[in-house]
Amino acid sequence: MTLTIHPLTEIPEVSPGDDLADLLLASLAASDLELGDGDIVVITHKIVSKAEGAVVSLDGDDEDTAYRRIVLEQSVEVLRRRGDLVIARTSHGFICANAGVDRSNAAPGTAVLLPQDPDRSAHGIRMALEAATGVSIAVVISDTFGRPFRRGVVDIAIGLAGLEPLLDLKGTTDASGRMLAATEIALVDEIAAAADLVMGKADAVPAALVRGLTMTPGEGRATDLVRPASEDLFR
Amino acid sequence: MTLTIHPLTEIPEVSPGDDLADLLLASLAASDLELGDGDIVVITHKIVSKAEGAVVSLDGDDEDTAYRRIVLEQSVEVLRRRGDLVIARTSHGFICANAGVDRSNAAPGTAVLLPQDPDRSAHGIRMALEAATGVSIAVVISDTFGRPFRRGVVDIAIGLAGLEPLLDLKGTTDASGRMLAATEIALVDEIAAAADLVMGKADAVPAALVRGLTMTPGEGRATDLVRPASEDLFR
Numbered sequence: 001m002t003l004t005i006h007p008l009t010e011i012p013e014v015s016p017g018d019d020l021a022d023l024l025l026a027s028l029a030a031s032d033l034e035l036g037d038g039d040i041v042v043i044t045h046k047i048v049s050k051a052e053g054a055v056v057s058l059d060g061d062d063e064d065t066a067y068r069r070i071v072l073e074q075s076v077e078v079l080r081r082r083g084d085l086v087i088a089r090t091s092h093g094f095i096c097a098n099a100g101v102d103r104s105n106a107a108p109g110t111a112v113l114l115p116q117d118p119d120r121s122a123h124g125i126r127m128a129l130e131a132a133t134g135v136s137i138a139v140v141i142s143d144t145f146g147r148p149f150r151r152g153v154v155d156i157a158i159g160l161a162g163l164e165p166l167l168d169l170k171g172t173t174d175a176s177g178r179m180l181a182a183t184e185i186a187l188v189d190e191i192a193a194a195a196d197l198v199m200g201k202a203d204a205v206p207a208a209l210v211r212g213l214t215m216t217p218g219e220g221r222a223t224d225l226v227r228p229a230s231e232d233l234f235r
Numbered sequence: 236m237t238l239t240i241h242p243l244t245e246i247p248e249v250s251p252g253d254d255l256a257d258l259l260l261a262s263l264a265a266s267d268l269e270l271g272d273g274d275i276v277v278i279t280h281k282i283v284s285k286a287e288g289a290v291v292s293l294d295g296d297d298e299d300t301a302y303r304r305i306v307l308e309q310s311v312e313v314l315r316r317r318g319d320l321v322i323a324r325t326s327h328g329f330i331c332a333n334a335g336v337d338r339s340n341a342a343p344g345t346a347v348l349l350p351q352d353p354d355r356s357a358h359g360i361r362m363a364l365e366a367a368t369g370v371s372i373a374v375v376i377s378d379t380f381g382r383p384f385r386r387g388v389v390d391i392a393i394g395l396a397g398l399e400p401l402l403d404l405k406g407t408t409d410a411s412g413r414m415l416a417a418t419e420i421a422l423v424d425e426i427a428a429a430a431d432l433v434m435g436k437a438d439a440v441p442a443a444l445v446r447g448l449t450m451t452p453g454e455g456r457a458t459d460l461v462r463p464a465s466e467d468l469f470r
Contacts, residue, residue, distance in 0.1 A: 003240040003433050080468040087468060095384040104418075144420075148383050148469035149330040151462045152401045152421025154428070156385070166387045183339070185379075185431070186387025193389070194429030196420070197448055198238050213432055227386045233315040233322060234383035234469050 001212050006033060007198040008041075008207035016053035021128030023047075024207060033209060035133045040210040041125070042140045042195035045158055046105050046112055047206045048121050054113040055106065067103060067111055074099035074113060079235065090114060093226035094158060096145050105204075114143070118159025119221045126161040138162030138215065141222070142192035148234060155196035157188040157222050164218035165189075165225050186225060187215065236447050241268060242433040243276075243442035251288035256363030258282075259442060268444060270368045275445040276360070277375045277430035280393055281340050281347055282441045283356050289348040290341065302338060302346055309334035309348060314470065325349060328461040329393060331380050340439075349378070353394025354456045361396040373397030373450065376457070377427035383469060390431035392423040392457045399453035400424075400460050421460060422450065 008027040014020070024041060028034065035041075049055065058066040068084065075088035079095060088099040092114065100114040115121045118141045126139040141159030146152075157165065165188040195208035229235050243262040249255070259276060263269065270276075284290065293301040303319065310323035314330060323334040327349065335349040350356045353376045361374040376394030381387075392400065400423040430443035464470050 001242070001433070003429075005238040005240075005429075007236070082468060144418075147421075148467060149462055150391070150421065150424070150460050152419045152424065152460060154421050154424050183379075184387045186382075186385065186389050187432070189385070189387065189389050190428040190432050193425040194238075194240075194432060197422070197425055197429060198236070225385050225387060227384055232383060233317060 001214065003194075003210065003212040005194055005198050006031065006209040006211070007205045008209060009205055011047065011204075011206055014047040014050040014206075016051065016055070018051045019128070020047060020051050021125055021132065024125070024129065025132055027207065028209070035129060035135050035137055035209075036211070037135045038137070038211075038213070038215070039135070040138045040140060040163070040191060040213060040215070041129065041207060042142055042192060042210060043122075043125065043207045044155075044199060045115055045118060045141050045143045046102070048115050048118065048125075048141055048159070049112045052115055052121065054115055055110050056113060058103075058109050058111055063109065067101070070111060070113075071098045071101050074101050092118070092158070093223055094145075096143070100143060100158075114158065115141070119161065119223065120159075122159040122161035122222075136162070136217070138217070140188055140191055140195070142195060144196070155192040155199075157192045157225065160188050160220065160222045162217060162219075163188065164216045164220040165222060166220070167216065188220075188222065189225065236449065238429075238445065238447040240429055240433050241266065241444040241446070242440045243444060244440055246282065246439075246441055249282040249285040249441075251286065251290070253286045254363070255282060255286050256360055256367065259360070259364065260367055262442065263444070270364060270370050270372055270444075271446070272370045273372070273446075273448070273450070274370070275373045275375060275398070275426060275448060275450070276364065276442065277377055277427060277445060278357075278360065278442045279390075279434060280335075280350055280353060280376050280378045281337070283350050283353070283360075283376055283394070284347045287350055287356065289350055290345050291348060293338075293344050293346055298344065302336070305346055305348075306333045306336050309336050327353070327393070328458055329380075331378070335378060335393075349393065350376070354396065354458065355394075357394040357396035357457075371397070371452070373452070375423055375426055375430070377430060379431070390427040390434075392427045392460065395423050395455065395457045397452060397454075398423065399451045399455040400457060401455070402451065423455075423457065424460065 315322040
């Protein structure tokens with residue numbers, strides 16, 4: 001089945017208290033799109049954080065010093081450090097640059113934090129979109145992460161509602177009949193990466209509609225994607 | 236612009252010497268698809284390796300022992316080891332499980348290696364497809380990699396032709412006018428991940444057509460995505 005990914009444009013700058021479901025529905029309508037069963041709405045966390053007021057001011061001392069202090073406040077554990085770059089574990093368990101605190105696409109003098117509970121944020125947006133439309137959908141909240149070993153950043157899922165994040169192929173057979181070993185595909189990370197292809201960092205397209213994916217509905221959490229430290233060969 | 240991703244189905248089991256461009260064109264025709272300028276054809280490396288004969292027999296001693304021996308032969312450096320799992324650097328520079336040697340979707344008693352030079356493989360397929368159709372396209376060869384910190388595997392690019400793997404946003408500004416710091420998006424890894432959403436591991440869909448992406452044509456190499464050890468905080 002063919003997959004389509006529509007950018008959701010014309011979403012205005014988001015302020016604390018804004019209703020993201022309303023903004024998404026207006027954007028869909030502006031593009032003559034209507035939500036259907038099985039659709040997946042991918043939203044960059046930046047507008048979720050802004051709507052939830054997860055934005056901090058960098059005043060007081062100079063902005064760079066304030067930024068570094070906030071990064072450490074948001075870090076449960078610092079794994080690596082080089083110059084101004086900190087790779088840290090957040091309260092959610094995510095391991096990422098600068099504990100997810102970001103000054104790009106933030107108002108001058110401010111930094112945007114990760115949502116406090118991105119799975120709960122995704123759940124709330126999903127409930128509001130489903131109540132408004134009567135269809136059954138999934139919501140994914142994405143962020144941009146670097147990776148060991150490979151250059152460049154990719155979008156991954158930090159929050160989700162309405163689907164299972166991992167597709168477990170254990171017990172299924174490959175095309176030649178061989179039983180597949182424990183292979184779990186990080187489906188929701190691939191969805192976030194796919195959505196980023198129509199978003200772009202500089203273009204202010206903060207959401208996308210992914211349509212046509214045969215997904216397993218479920219009530220998984222993005223934190224299911226965090227590899228336990230005991231299983232991780234690189235901590 | 237809307238992105239569409241079509242699975243390329245009805246590709247038969249591939250044998251050494253098969254012409255992948257021919258098989259891809261037949262698959263496209265069977266789906267009433269015609270290649271157009273700017274299209275990206277994503278191909279799982281498994282069929283590239285098979286066409287190139289990068290398949291080894293596991294006979295001699297028992298199959299598991301033979302497999303472990305071949306994994307070590309394909310490893311330039313072993314970074315981590317746990318039980319039967321080896322995380323190794325390959326001759327290409329990729330860091331992955333079992334040096335990319337794979338027994339799934341391989342004939343019984345065999346294992347499939349990575350192509351010797353996946354960028355060259357992509358280039359050859361691109362040239363053949365362009366010669367047959369007269370349009371200008373890109374080709375990406377994908378493989379399935381695990382990741383530190385996160386559960387589940389995702390598809391990434393191990394070979395490419397006709398596009399730049401990294402989209403460099405340095406010097407551009409965000410929606411609020413702030414200059415973006417050195418942000419390189421691993422565009423081609425996101426393309427590989429997106430294509431995997433229509434492939435599936437068990438369904439024998441070894442290729443996909445990605446259409447509608449505004450990409451930067453170029454002559455980059457997938458090995459450009461390998462982070463130099465000196466810049467890598469996790470080696």
